[in-house]
Amino acid sequence: MIFKKDNFLLGFVFGLLAPLIGFIFFKYRNLGPLNYWEALQFVFVQPGHTILTAAISVSLLANAVIFTLYVNAKIDKTAKGIFVATCLYGIVMLLFKFLG
Template sequence: MIFKKDSLLFGAILGFIGPLIGVLLYKYVKFQVFSFKEVFQYMIYEPGHKTLSVALSLALLVNAVLFTIYLNINKDFTAKGIFIVTCIYGIVVLSLKTFG
């Protein structure tokens, strides 16, 4: 099974895909009636990028769950990959909140 693989690259890929799924879930819960284009334009052009930073912050919870799962099943390299990408996403969110 693909989820039993233990690799840094696989963890980085999962760490990148996890928040994307989280943002999509946020869109479906918070902005059901709007199209993807409308929602993402609003997130980008909103002054202060508050909605975008909230969406990304909540999306990082998906990575926290993935990280915990892979750490508990002793797939340390995969967990490291997820953690590295989560740190990068965290820096982006922090930058948006601070400088956006």
């Protein structure tokens, strides 16, 4: 089964995809009537970036969940890939928030 493989690249891919799932959850929960493009525009253009901060938190929480699952299962290479993707995702989002 693919979820039991101990592979850094697999973890990195999971770490890149999980925040997208988290954002989809956030969009349906808080920005329901907007389509995805409108939701992204609203999140990034909204003054004060309060919605952006909330969206980042929910998105990175999805990574925290899968990271915890892989660490507890002692599938360490995959967990490292998830961690690296989470760090990169967080850095990019902080750059968007503070510079954009």
